[in-house]
Amino acid sequence: MVFNWFRRQFGNSDGSSEETSTETPQVEQEQEVTEEQESGVADDDLLNWAKTAYKNIQKQQEEATEPQEEPSTPEMAEAIPEEESASEQPTVAESEVEITTEAAEPTTGKLADQTVEETAPTAETLSEASPDAVSVESQEEIAESEPEAEAVESPVVAEASEAEEAEIPVTTESVTVESAPPSTEEPTTVASTEQKTSAVPPITEDPTSVESETLSPVAAETESAPTTPVPIWARSSAERQARLERLKETAIELPEPEPIRVPVQPVEPATTTRVKGEVISGLAFDEGFMWSAQVLAAQGRRPEDVSVEEISWLNRLRQGLDKTRRSLINQLKAIVGQGPLNQDAVMEIEALLLQADVGVEATDYIINTLQQKLREEVLPPEQALAYLKQIIRDLLDRPLQESYSPTFVPEKDTLNIWLMTGVNGAGKTTTIGKLAHLAQKSGYRCLIGAADTFRAAAVEQVKIWGERSGTEVIANPGKNTDPAAVVFDAITAAQARNTELLLIDTAGRLQNKKNLMEELAKIRRIIDKKAPDTQVESLLVLDATLGQNGLRQAEVFSQAAKLSGVVLTKLDGTAKGGVALAVVQQLGLPIRFIGAGEGIEDLRPFSSYEFVEALLSG
């Protein structure tokens, strides 16, 4: 039984949920929650719930840190059951262990093996046709289909699918660059790498080996010289100096590499203890824990099923919205709960909401709805605030009731494609890494397509996230590759491997760059054509710290990529949180995930209940 982080429930590996065989939609659940919560979870009950959860987490952590015998010899390593050592997708525990320096090696080893296995048969093919040539083929195919993309459907699709079978092995091999051997690299890259390495002689070079390597020419020179023989140590050092000079002359100046934007994750010191689960130290039974416990208990969660990651996540979310909450809550309490809002009260609430980035439209809606209720009923402050929370929750869930599916869970045993789009630096690549991690933890076969071919370091960045999450990355080593060709290759690979979730990274682009938006539209067309029966989700990644400014991009993205949802990132920073309401009110799109930190665990499916509690609970 696997905990599915996309639905935050336990489910069997076939994707069915144990608790809800009836598949209760998220919204319904949250509404039940609301009623339960409003009826009030008794203080004593809550304390007991929190204590049980805390003890349970402590137990989980103790078990997780229990030392297990590491296989110290190859024979012992072989004794590990096959599923554990050779499974394609690492288990949660394995992928987490890989964070430690010691355990990272097996992954690399596995990937290297795999690449060797996969690339070996193509080595000859590649000597005739470089990987670029192969990808050019698929690019040509895309280019061919491109002008007819909209008008002529079936012949092109047929062509693509006919070509598919023959193409799969070649494409897969040529684009899997996770740990591609040098033979699959462009010849120019290899040459420059050689130059680079030879230009910097190893500092720890063994003098004796240098001697034996260089003695003969030097000895020949010194033999012919009439002067006194130079000692061996002096000869080798002179020779080394001369060689260094020669290399300096022929050395090529390499440009400074572009920085890769991946936050450094704390690396656990290498120990002989095998970590079975994640251990988050310093979890205190404090106010934050109690608040998280209350939120989880109100959602009908059992204390035995709560994990440290969930508590930590809620704490982080609350901390991220701390400043906004403080400025909203006290003032709102003072204003509401005194009968219908007068002119001053309306203006005060308006100012508060606008300052929190809620936007004009959503602010008007909230005030009008609240005013209507307060005219009908006299509510004390606490109840008025509870009603305000309800209004905001309804607003956030509106797209789910109108046009979008209430759940956002990749379907098991079939391919789901999630395309990530957005402006530069919004957090697309980071989000992909976090989503891949969630997918691996939840037992999905996941793959990443690195279609951000615009920024040189982007592919490296997404590969680092791939390593962290134990997810393979499909990329094309060629420069200025057509991103649509990478997407084509990634879908081919995903189809061949029975992948369940393919995450596609795209280059950041401004919505006013027409050619780049056309490129995005082309990517979307390729997806629809190559995987016509697939559930495709197109997510706009929005930096919450940009507030209202971030929303202007959405309309153009929506047209090009057929958006179906939003990922709101950086809620841990200077973001005011209210932008979530503006997103839904102005764009009509549901928020599917929220990010609150740079770490791999800092992303969760969006829950309007948790968000509103983090924003408005006192």
Ligand SMILES: Nc1nc2c(ncn2[C@@H]2O[C@H](COP(=O)(O)OP(=O)(O)OP(=O)(O)O)[C@@H](O)[C@H]2O)c(=O)[nH]1
């Ligand atoms: N504090 C915080 N930082 C984040 C979050 N998500 C992403 N970042 C940071 O934002 C920066 C940009 O993230 P990327 O994932 O590279 O953004 P991108 O959209 O892929 O960028 P381009 O490839 O240039 O379009 C990085 O430094 C990330 O660590 C978040 O939720 N919180």
